[in-house]
Amino acid sequence: xxxxxxxxxxxxxxxxxxxxxxxxxxxxxxxxxxxxxxxxxxxxxxxxxxxxxxxxxxxxxxxxxxxxxxxxxxxxxxxxxxxxxxxxxxxxxxxxxxxxxxxxxxxxxxxxxxxxxxxxxxxxxxxxxxxxxxxxxxxxxxxxxxxxxxxxxxxxxxxxxxxxxxxxxxxxxxxxxxxxxxxxxxxxxxxxxxxxxxxxxxxxxxxxxxxxxxxxxxxxxxxxxxxxxxxxxxxxxxxxxxxxxxxxxxxxxxxxxxxxxxxxxxxxxxxxxxxxxxxxxxxxxxxxxxxxxxxxxxxxxxxxxxxx
Amino acid sequence: xxxxxxxxxxxxxxxxxxxxxxxxxxxxxxxxxxxxxxxxxxxxxxxxxxxxxxxxxxxxxxxxxxxxxxxxxxxxxxxxxxxxxxxxxxxxxxxxxxxxxxxxxxxxxxxxxxxxxxxxxxxxxxxxxxxxxxxxxxxxxxxxxxxxxxxxxxxxxxxxxxxxxxxxxxxxxxxxxxxxxxxxxxxxxxxxxxxxxxxxxxxxxxxxxxxxxxxxxxxxxxxxxxxxxxxxxxxx
Ligand SMILES: Nc1ncnc2c1ncn2[C@@H]1O[C@H](COP(=O)(O)OP(=O)(O)OP(=O)(O)O)[C@@H](O)[C@H]1O
Ligand SMILES: [Mg+2]
Numbered sequence: 001x002x003x004x005x006x007x008x009x010x011x012x013x014x015x016x017x018x019x020x021x022x023x024x025x026x027x028x029x030x031x032x033x034x035x036x037x038x039x040x041x042x043x044x045x046x047x048x049x050x051x052x053x054x055x056x057x058x059x060x061x062x063x064x065x066x067x068x069x070x071x072x073x074x075x076x077x078x079x080x081x082x083x084x085x086x087x088x089x090x091x092x093x094x095x096x097x098x099x100x101x102x103x104x105x106x107x108x109x110x111x112x113x114x115x116x117x118x119x120x121x122x123x124x125x126x127x128x129x130x131x132x133x134x135x136x137x138x139x140x141x142x143x144x145x146x147x148x149x150x151x152x153x154x155x156x157x158x159x160x161x162x163x164x165x166x167x168x169x170x171x172x173x174x175x176x177x178x179x180x181x182x183x184x185x186x187x188x189x190x191x192x193x194x195x196x197x198x199x200x201x202x203x204x205x206x207x208x209x210x211x212x213x214x215x216x217x218x219x220x221x222x223x224x225x226x227x228x229x230x231x232x233x234x235x236x237x238x239x240x241x242x243x244x245x246x247x248x249x250x251x252x253x254x255x256x257x258x259x260x261x262x263x264x265x266x267x268x269x270x271x272x273x274x275x276x277x278x279x280x281x282x283x284x285x286x287x288x289x290x291x292x293x294x295x296x297x298x299x300x301x302x303x304x305x306x307x308x
Numbered sequence: 309x310x311x312x313x314x315x316x317x318x319x320x321x322x323x324x325x326x327x328x329x330x331x332x333x334x335x336x337x338x339x340x341x342x343x344x345x346x347x348x349x350x351x352x353x354x355x356x357x358x359x360x361x362x363x364x365x366x367x368x369x370x371x372x373x374x375x376x377x378x379x380x381x382x383x384x385x386x387x388x389x390x391x392x393x394x395x396x397x398x399x400x401x402x403x404x405x406x407x408x409x410x411x412x413x414x415x416x417x418x419x420x421x422x423x424x425x426x427x428x429x430x431x432x433x434x435x436x437x438x439x440x441x442x443x444x445x446x447x448x449x450x451x452x453x454x455x456x457x458x459x460x461x462x463x464x465x466x467x468x469x470x471x472x473x474x475x476x477x478x479x480x481x482x483x484x485x486x487x488x489x490x491x492x493x494x495x496x497x498x499x500x501x502x503x504x505x506x507x508x509x510x511x512x513x514x515x516x517x518x519x520x521x522x523x524x525x526x527x528x529x530x531x532x533x534x535x536x537x538x539x540x541x542x543x544x
Binding site for chain 1 (some may be wrong): 357359380383384385386387391393397398399400410411414415416418458462
């Protein structure tokens, strides 16, 4: 067992040794791997940061129910009670025409022209309304649409407006973004396998004599293959290390401007802090992809090299 | 130990390198393989070590039928056979030590043991103290001896030597052939391909003579008919 380990350690160190003997080629390969791994990591961090932004947001979808202008106060009261009792509705608030006007005045910048128009109309044009917050179970878009349909059929209701909260839209957008990121990352992973595979192929043909002679003196396929698998795994691992340091550098570079931007919009935006599990995942993925690439390359090319 | 029955070898280009060759080399026997350049000596060795496969016929090495041998068993076969290659087949970017140690490294022998054995083998071929040198810094004869040390390092049951004395002067040739004789004395089966008729005569061993891929003589060289012998000697 310890002989087994020491043999593997020996291959590991001799592989590191041969990498050092060709520093330019090694650094080139490592940088290509690092950059290929960097893009998915950046996408991931961006996604995570955006998600934390939306989950920090306290909002929930709202439904505004506008009553018919003609309905009396008592009918309005009846409708309000009926809405309040609806099982999917958690909170309902009655907004009188006067309250609505007050709120409108508050939100409107150009007060003078508004006042002019109001004076022209002679009365408050706004209807009474009920603002409703559905319970969590009904907060899904399809449930909300059904609820909206149901409410529209009530007597005395003019119209119903569904305000899908912006977080919904934002989350839907994030979902699209995350799908695209996954696809892109898979493609980059494939690219990485091709790059490392090709590098290993060159190595195999550079060491053609060594492979032939090793086979001549009774080296097994596993023995001949081992250094190349180490090459692939080490390329992947070291590339991932470099990639991570780029990622941390990038995160620290954007952290300050992002928080300044967030202050301007009065939101709580943070750059996602990469944790240990994520670091280990990147290292593992890099190592695994490198190893896989070597495995594939070796399967393709080692058979071609037979002693003559 | 090595048994060939009606072996033919035709290379992809159509050249018939061996034609209906049959012989049986018993375990512990020592023999020479003679024949003009291009007669098929190296081809024969390539068949025995399964670098090449015969077009037809049967080869049995240490009671293993090579035509039915799975590729995964080939390394084990090659570990059993020490081969001195005509073109040395040394790794020129590795030290003499690494070259000689290779057969032991592939079987995962501990480093201390490897060191001891490499020293001993290099001492035996007269290359003591040259472990750290690169093969390129050695003379042709010295390179040949590195190949010899590598062939015997794993104490194989069979030794195949393809022109092992090609680059050596007479006294060194004697020394090297005597090393093979020593191995043979302790039970190793030895087959030496050579042009060096002096060695064949000096040892008086069984000689397999190839001519254009055909086995034209099997036995001690002195037994051959006068006319044939002289013409063979001329072309050896
Ligand atoms: N890979 C090959 N493809 C085609 N022909 C080959 C191949 N290898 C050898 N030959 C031919 O087979 C014949 C026998 O070659 P081989 O190397 O066995 O001769 P040899 O007896 O070892 O000669 P030498 O004493 O010069 O080493 C030669 O005519 C050679 O040209
Ligand atoms: Mg030859």
